Amino acid sequence: MAQKTPTIARIWRGRTLPDRADAYERYNYEAGIKPLIEKALGVQTFREDTATHSEFVTISYWGSVEAMAAFTGGDPNSIHHLDRDKEFLIELSKGVQVLRIRTSHGMVGGD
Template sequence: MICRMWHGMTPRAKADAYAALLEQRALSGYRAVPGNLSAYILRRDEAEVTHFMTVTYWESEECVRAFTGDDVLTARYFPEDEEFLLEFEPFVQHYTVAAEMRAT
């Protein structure tokens, strides 16, 4: 299983609107790709900025590739991101899940 993590920052004043965009666009995009196991949008508000992290879980790197194309570590952005993000981080992080615990 692969965990894919992306980070972005918005001005705090735009955070609610960006959270709605991520929920609408990103989650539906992940849901449409076979092999996506789950997706989470995390938010941390600081003084004047808000951090967002998307954390997605995939069956395999091949499933991630169906979402990203061949360059699996390059971050993907929506055209609307230009209205919100303070910077565009070029890469994401991938981790192989080494152990797992699920609540029963």
């Protein structure tokens, strides 16, 4: 099967209190990232720790808006909160950012 080229990036952000960050990172990976890895062309996760909060960013890459919409259940901008997000997150995200990829250079990502 030929490798598909991502044309869409979907970006989600969430913040936890610093003392909950490690637990949320483990939970988010098991409940949110693993299923996403099975459907998206690629997934990157990021974490920034500050004195007041830890911010998590997930970027998933898709071949088309239609492929992304199939994963999200129709609306590519809709948020699907994980069952325990209310327990961990300072506030629930109201949306995601969906961007068209215009150029990409070099090697990004990894295992």
